[in-house]
Amino acid sequence: MSGARKRRVGDLLRRSGALGAARRLRAGVLRRPALFILGYHRVAAEAPPFSPLTVAPAAFAAQIGYFARHCDVWPLARLAGARQGRGAPRRDTVVITFDDGYADNHANAAPILERHGVPATFFVSTGPVRRGGRLWWDELRDALAAPGAGSALAAAALHGPVADLLRAYLADAGGRRPAIARRLLAVLKRAPETERAELLASLARSGAERAATPPPELLTAAQIRDLVRRGFEIGAHGVTHASLPTLAPGRQAEEIEGALADLRALGIEARSFAYPYGDAGEPGGAVERLLARAGVRLAVTTEERATRPDDAPLRLPRKVVSDQSLGHLATRLERLAWSR
Numbered sequence: 001m002s003g004a005r006k007r008r009v010g011d012l013l014r015r016s017g018a019l020g021a022a023r024r025l026r027a028g029v030l031r032r033p034a035l036f037i038l039g040y041h042r043v044a045a046e047a048p049p050f051s052p053l054t055v056a057p058a059a060f061a062a063q064i065g066y067f068a069r070h071c072d073v074w075p076l077a078r079l080a081g082a083r084q085g086r087g088a089p090r091r092d093t094v095v096i097t098f099d100d101g102y103a104d105n106h107a108n109a110a111p112i113l114e115r116h117g118v119p120a121t122f123f124v125s126t127g128p129v130r131r132g133g134r135l136w137w138d139e140l141r142d143a144l145a146a147p148g149a150g151s152a153l154a155a156a157a158l159h160g161p162v163a164d165l166l167r168a169y170l171a172d173a174g175g176r177r178p179a180i181a182r183r184l185l186a187v188l189k190r191a192p193e194t195e196r197a198e199l200l201a202s203l204a205r206s207g208a209e210r211a212a213t214p215p216p217e218l219l220t221a222a223q224i225r226d227l228v229r230r231g232f233e234i235g236a237h238g239v240t241h242a243s244l245p246t247l248a249p250g251r252q253a254e255e256i257e258g259a260l261a262d263l264r265a266l267g268i269e270a271r272s273f274a275y276p277y278g279d280a281g282e283p284g285g286a287v288e289r290l291l292a293r294a295g296v297r298l299a300v301t302t303e304e305r306a307t308r309p310d311d312a313p314l315r316l317p318r319k320v321v322s323d324q325s326l327g328h329l330a331t332r333l334e335r336l337a338w339s340r
Contacts, residue, residue: 011327019327022334023070027092034306034337035093037076037318039274042102043109049169049181050141053322061112062326067094068116075119075233076272080297080313092337096120097300097318099237099274100135101128103217106227114230122227123237123274123300126262128218135218135241136196137185143203144169156202162187189277190243193251221266228268235272236260236296245281256290271297273314278302280315288314306340 013019027033040055047054055063067073072093074082079095082088096113098105101124113120128134134142143149150170158166165187169180188196219227228234236259238244244252256273263270273291278301281287291299291314303317311317319336321329 006331007325007328009327010329010331011325013331014327019330019334020070022338023092026334026337032337032340033089033091033093034333034340035074035079035082035089035095036306036333036336037079037095037097037300037316039300039302039318039320040096040098040109041100041320042104043112044102044104047178047323048138048141049177050137050185052178052182052185053320055321055323057108057112059323059325060109061115063321063329064096064112064116064118066326066330067096068118073118076121076235076298076300077233079307079316097235097274098122100241101125101219101224101237103219103223106219106223110227110230110232113232119232121233121235121272122219122224123235123272124219124224124259124263125237125239125241125276126259127239127241129221129224130239130262130265136200137188139200140184140188140203141181143200149203152203158199158202162191162199190246190279192246193240193242224263224266224268233272234263234268234270235274236263236270237274238276241276243277243279244275244287245279245285249286252287253290256287256294256296260294260296271295273299274318275299275301278318278320283312283315288312304336306336308340 041053042051043057043060044054045056070092072089072091074093074095076095076097096118098109098120101122105122125135144166153166153170162184165180165184169177169184172180224234238255239258239262240255242255244255247255260270273296280299280301297313298316299314300316300318302320304319305317307317319333
C-alpha cells in the first residue's frame with residue numbers, strides 16, 4: 001500500500017470512530033494498554049533531502065494534542081520505576097523522544113510540548129555542541145548543493161555504488177532526489193568513519209564553492225540548558241552519531257563516555273542514551289556493557305513495537321515517527337498494540 005493510501009485509510013479510520021472503538025476495546029474492556037516510546041527527529045516546515053524524518057509543526061501539534069487527550073504521556077525516566085513494578089500503565093501510554101539535537105526542537109517542538117503539558121527527552125549528539133560544525137549528512141547535503149558540485153564530484157574520481165548515487169542525485173531535477181538521498185543515507189550511515197570523512201574531504205578538495213544557504217542549525221549549549229530549565233530531559237546520542245557496533249572498542253567508549261562527559265560539562269548528568277541509527281549490537285554485548293558501566297539506566301533502539309515487561313532496560317523498542325498524518329500514525333500504533 002502506498003504512503004498516500006495509508007494516510008487516507010488511517011485518517012478515515014480515525015474520523016469514523018473505528019480507531020477509538022478498537023482502542024477502548026483493547027485498553028479498556030480487555031485491559032491491554034500499550035506503552036510506546038516514540039522517536040522524533042526534526043520539527044520544521046520543510047524537510048531537507050537528507051533529513052527525511054522531519055515532521056511539520058502543524059502535524060506535530062496535532063499528534064501531541066491527540067496523545068495528550070487519549071493517552072498518558074510519561075517522561076522516559078519514569079520507565080525505570082515502572083519496570084520495577086512501581087506504577088504500571090493504567091491506559092495507553094506514550095513517551096516522547098527526539099534524536100540528533102536540531103535547533104528546531106527548541107524553537108518549534110518545545111513550545112508545542114509545553115502548550116499541552118507533555119514531557120520529552122532530547123537525545124543530543126554532542127560533538128557539534130562542543131566544537132561547532134554539523135552532522136555528516138548535513139555536510140554532504142551542503143557539498144552537493146554547492147555551485148560546482150558536479151565538477152567537484154568528477155574531479156574527485158570516485159567510483160562504486162556511492163559515486164553512482166551521488167551522480168544520480170546531482171543529475172536529477174528534484175523529483176527523485178529525496179529517494180536517492182535516502183538510499184545514500186542507508187549506504188553511508190554504516191560505512192567506516194574514514195570512508196565518510198574521505199568522501200567529504202574529496203568533495204572539498206575538488207573545488208566546489210561553499211553553498212549559499214546556511215547549514216542546518218543544531219542546538220547550542222544555551223538552548224540545551226534552557227530545555228533543562230523548562231523541565232525537559234537531555235539524553236546522550238553519541239559524540240559524532242557513529243554506529244557503535246561498527247567501531248573498535250576504544251572508539252565505542254569514546255562515543256559513549258565522551259557524550260556523557262560533554263553533557264556533564266553543561267551541568268547535565270545524563271542517564272539515558274539513544275543508539276545512533278538504533279544500532280545496539282549484540283544483546284548484552286560490549287555496547288550495553290559500556291553503557292551500564294558509564295551509569296546509563298535506559299537506552300532506546302529503533303525496533304518498532306510496543307514495550308514489553310521483559311524488555312532489557314538498555315534495549316527498549318521505539319517507534320520512529322516520519323512525515324505521516326495523525327490518522328496514519330494512530331492506526332499504525334493500534335496495529336502494533338494488538339500484535340504484541
